[in-house]
Amino acid sequence: MAxxxxxxxxxxxxxxxxxxxxxAACAPSLGPPPPGYxxxxxxxxxxxxxxxxxxxxxxGTSAISGRLTYTRGQxxxxxxxxxxxxxxxxxxxxxxxxxxxxxxxxxxxPAEEVRARTAEAPPGDxxxxxxxxxxxxxxxxxxxxxxxxxxxxxxxxxxxxxGESLALMRRVVTKGGKASVVTF
Numbered sequence: 001m002a003x004x005x006x007x008x009x010x011x012x013x014x015x016x017x018x019x020x021x022x023x024a025a026c027a028p029s030l031g032p033p034p035p036g037y038x039x040x041x042x043x044x045x046x047x048x049x050x051x052x053x054x055x056x057x058x059x060g061t062s063a064i065s066g067r068l069t070y071t072r073g074q075x076x077x078x079x080x081x082x083x084x085x086x087x088x089x090x091x092x093x094x095x096x097x098x099x100x101x102x103x104x105x106x107x108x109x110p111a112e113e114v115r116a117r118t119a120e121a122p123p124g125d126x127x128x129x130x131x132x133x134x135x136x137x138x139x140x141x142x143x144x145x146x147x148x149x150x151x152x153x154x155x156x157x158x159x160x161x162x163g164e165s166l167a168l169m170r171r172v173v174t175k176g177g178k179a180s181v182v183t184f
Contacts, residue, residue: 063174
């Protein structure tokens with residue numbers, strides 16, 4: 001009798017496993033996400049919200065002027081002709097800086113290292129809110145007509161004597177009607 005009960009139990013177990021396998025085989029395969037799909041943020045990660053960038057689009061009376069004087073050892077770095085971007089600070093952009101630059105305050109890291117971390121950074125497209133300028137022949141740049149707030153200034157600096165380019169980032173705060181100065 002005990003043998004028959006164990007045998008019946010085994011048959012039920014095999015039948016349940018077969019049924020589970022059959023159901024799993026019927027599960028749809030979703031394939032790759034559609035173009036333009038942005039995955040939701042990981043739990044605890046700030047998501048991209050265009051509305052959080054709205055403050056940066058208002059005209060203002062503040063400015064940021066900057067200059068690159070960066071040296072490492074005997075090598076001087078130049079930003080001449082390079083783009084300088086200004087990104088408004090939001091919870092999303094702050095987290096992005098922490099991932100890309102390992103800081104939300106300031107960094108001077110090999111540009112390739114920063115680029116390599118792009119896939120780890122929170123997804124989103126802040127390009128409509130970024131302001132751009134170019135570093136001039138005197139290693140200077142400026143942004144004008146800015147509203148008060150916190151910003152990230154970013155550029156790529158190339159060593160004058162050759163070598164690895166650096167991604168430079170600084171957090172800068174503008175206050176009504178004043179020029180903030182940033183030096184890399």
